[in-house]
């Protein structure tokens with residue numbers, strides 16, 4: 001199955017079948033190319049012309065309903081990590097990162113100009129999970145051009161206040177995670193999910209794991225990739241934390257991470273890891289803007 005959804009003098013957007021139950025959009029535009037899975041509403045790739053890919057995608061990712069896709073920008077929502085707040089306020093252990101990344105999103109709008117490809121996806125419904133029964137509507141706008149902008153708007157359609165945690169879980173492609181730094185993180189306190197020690201401060205030598213940290217910062221970050229001589233600037237909006245994750249050699253035990261894959265990416269996630277309220281019938285948004293600076 002292949003369907004051209006939009007074509008003009010600047011490019012083309014196609015819908016294709018990636019696997020059973022997994023449809024995706026891909027675009028070729030005069031500024032670059034990219035792809036987005038409707039399953040998970042997940043950006044899979046983006047490569048501006050003349051650049052290395054910006055997002056990393058595992059060669060051995062699952063593409064099947066009920067499993068998360070490894071790479072691109074998974075949406076962690078309405079909970080980040082393995083804990084949800086139930087409607088009665090109690091916390092409960094759950095599988096990681098919520099249902100948005102394992103739900104079927106719909107195309108709400110597509111447009112293409114000389115400078116950008118804009119894709120809006122939506123997810124609408126209720127009782128997606130017994131842990132989070134509220135009716136909700138998510139809208140995700142993706143603007144691919146020379147830079148990339150992603151906005152996730154969450155509307156609470158129920159008559160109760162709801163609480164969420166979440167993240168735009170970007171897998172950034174780098175020349176080598178061992179030759180990659182993020183200097184602005186050195187100024188921030190972090191909770192170390194691996195050791196359990198909170199409010200740490202230390203210099204991050206490089207981005208090779210095992211690393212799993214929640215930084216208390218919403219500052220603009222610059223990923224300095226020495227091997228590819230590239231800087232990736234990431235600015236978040238509406239997010240209070242950055243999560244930094246790379247599995248290191250432990251990645252070799254993950255079936256959906258190809259051999260040596262841990263050398264090729266760093267996850268820097270625009271996140272809210274503390275519970276955030278959304279009042280009944282209200283909307284809130286989180287977003288990120290990504291810009292590339294190539295030194296060569």
Ligand SMILES: O=P(O)(O)OC[C@H]1O[C@H](O)[C@H](O)[C@@H](O)[C@@H]1O
Pocket residue numbers: 068081096097193212213243244245267269
């Ligand atoms: O394997 P996943 O459920 O996609 O999670 C991958 C990673 O996501 C985040 O970065 C968490 O902080 C990590 O603890 C987790 O291992």
